[in-house]
Amino acid sequence: MKPSVRKQIGVIGAGICSSETRALAEAVGKEIAKKGAVLLCGGLGGVMEAAARGAKLEGGITLGILPGACREEANPWIDIAILSGMGHARNALIPQSSDALIAVSGEYGTLSEIALGLKMGKPVVLLESRWKIEGTESAKSPLEAVELAFRLIEDGTKRKLRRGIETNEV
Amino acid sequence: MKPSVRKQIGVIGAGICSSETRALAEAVGKEIAKKGAVLLCGGLGGVMEAAARGAKLEGGITLGILPGACREEANPWIDIAILSGMGHARNALIPQSSDALIAVSGEYGTLSEIALGLKMGKPVVLLESRWKIEGTESAKSPLEAVELAFRLIEDGTKRKLRRGIETNEV
Amino acid sequence: MKPSVRKQIGVIGAGICSSETRALAEAVGKEIAKKGAVLLCGGLGGVMEAAARGAKLEGGITLGILPGACREEANPWIDIAILSGMGHARNALIPQSSDALIAVSGEYGTLSEIALGLKMGKPVVLLESRWKIEGTESAKSPLEAVELAFRLIEDGTKRKLRRGIETNEV
Amino acid sequence: MKPSVRKQIGVIGAGICSSETRALAEAVGKEIAKKGAVLLCGGLGGVMEAAARGAKLEGGITLGILPGACREEANPWIDIAILSGMGHARNALIPQSSDALIAVSGEYGTLSEIALGLKMGKPVVLLESRWKIEGTESAKSPLEAVELAFRLIEDGTKRKLRRGIETNEV
Structure with missing residues (x-):
C-alpha cells in the first residue's frame, strides 16, 4: 500500500512542433510508461501533449x-x-x-530547462536537438533516449552510494 | 484510456501536530480517496503525512x-x-x-494558504481551526469537511455554467 | 561608495481602498523615506501606490x-x-x-503576506486591520507603525547578537 | 519627484570566474551606471559582484x-x-x-537566463560567450555590449510604436 517510489522522467519540448517530432515524443512517452515511471511535462500542446498521450496509451501516469x-x-x-500560475x-x-x-527537439523554453537540469546535476538526454551542449547525452531513437535516461539515473545513484560507503555515511 | 479529470483536493496543515490532529487528517485523506479524488499536500510530516497515509490506505493517489x-x-x-525548491x-x-x-488545524503557513485560496476564489473548508476568516466554511468532522468541499466545488461549477447560459457563452 | 545596507520595509495592503486608507498608507511611506529606508511594495494601486507616492514625496527609494x-x-x-510574472x-x-x-488595512492577499511574514520570523505591524493575529503588533498611527517596525527590527538584531555571544558564534 | 522610468539592465554570469572575466564585468557595470540605468544581477559573487562593484564606483544603483x-x-x-528564497x-x-x-562568459545558470530572456523577447548581448545561440548578439568589449543593449532596447520600442501607429493603437 505504501507507494514504492516511482522514477519521474521529465519530457521537454516545444508547444508547437512538426508531426515527426510529435511521433518521437509519443514514442518516448510510451517507453517511459512501459518502464513504470511517471511522465512529467509542461502540460501544454506539441511535444508535451504527444508524450503524455504516449504514456496514457500504455497505461502510465502523467503529470503536467x-x-x-x-x-x-x-x-x-x-x-x-x-x-x-508562475x-x-x-x-x-x-x-x-x-x-x-529527455528533450525532444525544442525551442528557447526547452533550452532553459536543459540548462537548469544540468545546473541541478540531472541527467539530460537530447533527441533531435539543434543545440550541442556539453554535459548532455544524445540519443538516436526514443527507445535509446529512455534507456539512456534510466542508465544515467542508476549510475548517479551508484556514485552517490559509493561515495557514502567511502565516507561511512551509509 | 484518456484520463477523466479527477478532482484535486488540497489538504493543508502544520508539519508538526498532535495525535488528535493527525487522526483527523488521516480520516480526511481516506474520504478524499474514497471519492476518487487526488490528494494534494505539502509532502512533509504532520498533517501532510497523515492525510497522505489515509489516502494511500484507501488506494488513492497522493501528490506532494x-x-x-x-x-x-x-x-x-x-x-x-x-x-x-522554492x-x-x-x-x-x-x-x-x-x-x-481543507485545512486541518494549522499554523502560519496554513493561514497563508487559506488566504491565498480565498484570493483565488477556491472553496476553503476549516476543520479544528483557531482562526475565524470570512469566506471560509467550517466542518465538524472529516466526513463533513470532504462532503462540504465537494458540494462547494459543484456549486461553483453550476454557478459558472449558469452565468455562461445567461450570457450565451455556453 | 560601498552601499551602506539600508533597511527594507514592506508596505502591504489592497490594490483598491478608501481615501482614508490611502492617506494612512501615504503617511507610512513618508515616514519610511524620512528614516532612510527603502520602501518595498507590490507595485500596483491602492495602498501600494499611496505608500510609494509618500516615499517619493520625501525623496525615498521605492521598489515594486x-x-x-x-x-x-x-x-x-x-x-x-x-x-x-509569478x-x-x-x-x-x-x-x-x-x-x-507594515500592513495597512488589507484583504486576502495582505493576509497571506502577513502569515508568510510571521512564518519567516519577520516583525509585522498592523494598522487599521480587520484581523487579530497573534504574533503581530498593532499601531494607532502611521508614525507609530513605522517607529514600531524599526524598534522590532533592532530588538531582533540584538537578540541574534546576544545569542551569538552566548554561543560563541560572534 | 515622480520617478522617471530608468532602464533596468541585467548582467548575468557565473558566481566564480577568472580575473579577466571579473574585469570585463566591472567595466560593463560602469558603463551601465554612466548611462543612468539600474543594474540588475543575481546578487552573489563572481560576475555579479564585479558588475555591481563597477556600477557603484560610478555612483549607480544596484539590485540583486x-x-x-x-x-x-x-x-x-x-x-x-x-x-x-526560490x-x-x-x-x-x-x-x-x-x-x-548582458551575459559575461557564464555557465549553465547563465545559459538558462539567456534562453529565458530570448523566450521573453528581450535583447540579449553576449560578451566572451562559449555558446553560439541564434537570437543573441555578440559584443567585443564592455562598452560595445552596453551600447548594443541600449540600441536594441530603443529599436524594440520604436518597433512597438510603429506597430501601434499602423494599427491606430497610438
Missing part, C-alpha cells in the same frame, strides 16, 4: 506543470495538473522534480 | 509539493513529488492546483 | 514586486520594478525581502 | 535578486536585495525584470 492557472489549458492526456519561472520546476530529462 | 529540492524529504506516502513561495502552488482546500 | 510581467502595470511612483506566488517575495512588514 | 533568503549572502555592492526558479526573475540582458 502548467505556466498558467487554468485546468482547461492542460492537454487532455494529463492525469494530474499542477497549476503553477509563468516562465515554472521552467525550474520540471527539471527539479525529474530524475532525468 | 515540497518546499525543498530533495525527494528524501517527502513523507513515505507520497506517490508523486513536485520538488519546487521555499515559502511554494505555498501558492497548492491552493492554485486544488479544486478545494 | 509585481505579479505580472509588464512595466506598465507599475504605479508611477515606483523607481525599480521587479516583474515577477502571479500569487510573488506574495512570498515581499515578506522575504523585507526587514519588517 | 538572490536565490536564497539571507541578506548576508548578497555581495557588498548591492544596494537593494530581493531575497527570493532557488533556481529565481533565474526567471532577472530576464523578466530587465529591459536587456
Whole structure:
C-alpha cells in the first residue's frame, strides 16, 4: 500500500512542433510508461501533449506543470495538473522534480530547462536537438533516449552510494 | 484510456501536530480517496503525512509539493513529488492546483494558504481551526469537511455554467 | 561608495481602498523615506501606490514586486520594478525581502503576506486591520507603525547578537 | 519627484570566474551606471559582484535578486536585495525584470537566463560567450555590449510604436 517510489522522467519540448517530432515524443512517452515511471511535462500542446498521450496509451501516469492557472489549458492526456500560475519561472520546476530529462527537439523554453537540469546535476538526454551542449547525452531513437535516461539515473545513484560507503555515511 | 479529470483536493496543515490532529487528517485523506479524488499536500510530516497515509490506505493517489529540492524529504506516502525548491513561495502552488482546500488545524503557513485560496476564489473548508476568516466554511468532522468541499466545488461549477447560459457563452 | 545596507520595509495592503486608507498608507511611506529606508511594495494601486507616492514625496527609494510581467502595470511612483510574472506566488517575495512588514488595512492577499511574514520570523505591524493575529503588533498611527517596525527590527538584531555571544558564534 | 522610468539592465554570469572575466564585468557595470540605468544581477559573487562593484564606483544603483533568503549572502555592492528564497526558479526573475540582458562568459545558470530572456523577447548581448545561440548578439568589449543593449532596447520600442501607429493603437 505504501507507494514504492516511482522514477519521474521529465519530457521537454516545444508547444508547437512538426508531426515527426510529435511521433518521437509519443514514442518516448510510451517507453517511459512501459518502464513504470511517471511522465512529467509542461502540460501544454506539441511535444508535451504527444508524450503524455504516449504514456496514457500504455497505461502510465502523467503529470503536467502548467505556466498558467487554468485546468482547461492542460492537454487532455494529463492525469494530474499542477497549476503553477508562475509563468516562465515554472521552467525550474520540471527539471527539479525529474530524475532525468529527455528533450525532444525544442525551442528557447526547452533550452532553459536543459540548462537548469544540468545546473541541478540531472541527467539530460537530447533527441533531435539543434543545440550541442556539453554535459548532455544524445540519443538516436526514443527507445535509446529512455534507456539512456534510466542508465544515467542508476549510475548517479551508484556514485552517490559509493561515495557514502567511502565516507561511512551509509 | 484518456484520463477523466479527477478532482484535486488540497489538504493543508502544520508539519508538526498532535495525535488528535493527525487522526483527523488521516480520516480526511481516506474520504478524499474514497471519492476518487487526488490528494494534494505539502509532502512533509504532520498533517501532510497523515492525510497522505489515509489516502494511500484507501488506494488513492497522493501528490506532494515540497518546499525543498530533495525527494528524501517527502513523507513515505507520497506517490508523486513536485520538488519546487522554492521555499515559502511554494505555498501558492497548492491552493492554485486544488479544486478545494481543507485545512486541518494549522499554523502560519496554513493561514497563508487559506488566504491565498480565498484570493483565488477556491472553496476553503476549516476543520479544528483557531482562526475565524470570512469566506471560509467550517466542518465538524472529516466526513463533513470532504462532503462540504465537494458540494462547494459543484456549486461553483453550476454557478459558472449558469452565468455562461445567461450570457450565451455556453 | 560601498552601499551602506539600508533597511527594507514592506508596505502591504489592497490594490483598491478608501481615501482614508490611502492617506494612512501615504503617511507610512513618508515616514519610511524620512528614516532612510527603502520602501518595498507590490507595485500596483491602492495602498501600494499611496505608500510609494509618500516615499517619493520625501525623496525615498521605492521598489515594486509585481505579479505580472509588464512595466506598465507599475504605479508611477515606483523607481525599480521587479516583474515577477509569478502571479500569487510573488506574495512570498515581499515578506522575504523585507526587514519588517507594515500592513495597512488589507484583504486576502495582505493576509497571506502577513502569515508568510510571521512564518519567516519577520516583525509585522498592523494598522487599521480587520484581523487579530497573534504574533503581530498593532499601531494607532502611521508614525507609530513605522517607529514600531524599526524598534522590532533592532530588538531582533540584538537578540541574534546576544545569542551569538552566548554561543560563541560572534 | 515622480520617478522617471530608468532602464533596468541585467548582467548575468557565473558566481566564480577568472580575473579577466571579473574585469570585463566591472567595466560593463560602469558603463551601465554612466548611462543612468539600474543594474540588475543575481546578487552573489563572481560576475555579479564585479558588475555591481563597477556600477557603484560610478555612483549607480544596484539590485540583486538572490536565490536564497539571507541578506548576508548578497555581495557588498548591492544596494537593494530581493531575497527570493526560490532557488533556481529565481533565474526567471532577472530576464523578466530587465529591459536587456548582458551575459559575461557564464555557465549553465547563465545559459538558462539567456534562453529565458530570448523566450521573453528581450535583447540579449553576449560578451566572451562559449555558446553560439541564434537570437543573441555578440559584443567585443564592455562598452560595445552596453551600447548594443541600449540600441536594441530603443529599436524594440520604436518597433512597438510603429506597430501601434499602423494599427491606430497610438
